[in-house]
Amino acid sequence: MRAVGYLAPQPITAETSLIDIELPVPEAKGHDLLVEVKAVSVNPVDTKVRSAAQPEPGQHRILGYDASGVVKAVGENVTLFKPGDEVFYAGVINRPGTNSEFHLVDERIVALKPKSLSFAEAAAIPLTSITAYEMLFHRLKVEDKVEGVNHALLVTGGAGGVGSMTIQLARQLTALTIITTTSRPETSQWVKDLGAHHVLDHSNALAPQFSALGIGAPAFVFSITRSDLHVGDLQAIVAPQGRFGIIDDIKGGFDVMPFKGKSVSIHWESMFTRAVFQTADMIAQHKLLSHVAELVDAGRIRTTLTETLGTINAANLKKAHALIESGRTKGKLVLEGF
Numbered sequence: 001m002r003a004v005g006y007l008a009p010q011p012i013t014a015e016t017s018l019i020d021i022e023l024p025v026p027e028a029k030g031h032d033l034l035v036e037v038k039a040v041s042v043n044p045v046d047t048k049v050r051s052a053a054q055p056e057p058g059q060h061r062i063l064g065y066d067a068s069g070v071v072k073a074v075g076e077n078v079t080l081f082k083p084g085d086e087v088f089y090a091g092v093i094n095r096p097g098t099n100s101e102f103h104l105v106d107e108r109i110v111a112l113k114p115k116s117l118s119f120a121e122a123a124a125i126p127l128t129s130i131t132a133y134e135m136l137f138h139r140l141k142v143e144d145k146v147e148g149v150n151h152a153l154l155v156t157g158g159a160g161g162v163g164s165m166t167i168q169l170a171r172q173l174t175a176l177t178i179i180t181t182t183s184r185p186e187t188s189q190w191v192k193d194l195g196a197h198h199v200l201d202h203s204n205a206l207a208p209q210f211s212a213l214g215i216g217a218p219a220f221v222f223s224i225t226r227s228d229l230h231v232g233d234l235q236a237i238v239a240p241q242g243r244f245g246i247i248d249d250i251k252g253g254f255d256v257m258p259f260k261g262k263s264v265s266i267h268w269e270s271m272f273t274r275a276v277f278q279t280a281d282m283i284a285q286h287k288l289l290s291h292v293a294e295l296v297d298a299g300r301i302r303t304t305l306t307e308t309l310g311t312i313n314a315a316n317l318k319k320a321h322a323l324i325e326s327g328r329t330k331g332k333l334v335l336e337g338f
Helices: 044-052 119-123 126-139 161-173 185-194 206-213 227-237 257-262 284-297 314-326
Strands: 002-006 019-022 032-042 066-074 086-090 102-106 110-112 150-156 177-182 198-201 218-223 243-246 265-268 305-308 332-336
Touching: 032 086, 032 119, 032 314, 044 314, 066 102, 066 119, 066 126, 086 119, 086 126, 086 284, 110 284, 119 305, 119 332, 126 161, 126 265, 126 284, 150 161, 150 227, 161 177, 161 185, 161 284, 177 185, 177 206, 185 198, 198 206, 206 227, 218 227, 227 257, 314 332
Parallel strands: 150 177, 150 218, 177 198, 218 243, 243 265, 305 332
Antiparallel strands: 002 019, 032 066, 032 102, 032 332, 066 086, 086 110
């Protein structure tokens, strides 16, 4: 089968940073599905792994986490799916990725693809919706109000993939006032269209802008990107006894001590946790993705696909990685077919 991988971490500009390869088709066993991949999207985690993670000696590392496709075969313990089912999912970081014609994935992190979406539109959704859903409802527990403070959510970097899904899910499933940040007119309009009530400019200090809104300190803050730059402002903005969520990697670590005075709880989210550690509630991802699919088919949330970059090959994936690394993408980038 055709696949795209790499033998050593390199800058995306290097000729061999991603290469086209041929691999045997894997066999589905246990809880695994063998999925014929129809479309994939590219996330910041793809670029981080490619630039830093060393593959096993002599082995290509296959990237890719988001995918949509058709089930071709199932393992002996599979109960949720059958061959022919159209599915979508985000894989797991400690297994071969979705940038291949056929891919093995545990059924407990897979859901039926939204019927109203194409494979390309569906591939844009899984990783970001899982991250957003888990942060909102499983980590920050936004349905459990913080007494006496503004039932509001501040999301930094709202125009990216995770931010775009967070805004939609929060608007459709909660009564939160949603404040987000962008830095360009086109991304500001994007987040407003998705449901944000207020938009701040994260190229300038956030605390004075938030204060000028006059709406009171938010119970919840979700810091998606460049937390190292914004932590001072976010600590000043969040309400006493509020909850602070974070997902990005910060070189040199993240100092949580400034939050102590307000008794603010800190919540990390990695959407790979349940699958990597095979947690007892691993099937929660199947359930939440199924819920997301229902919301999509009901017209309540939409795909965040903004650009399709052609077929799944090394050249097009290199373009996608470069765009992600520019930090100026809106929504999600998708590749479709081989």
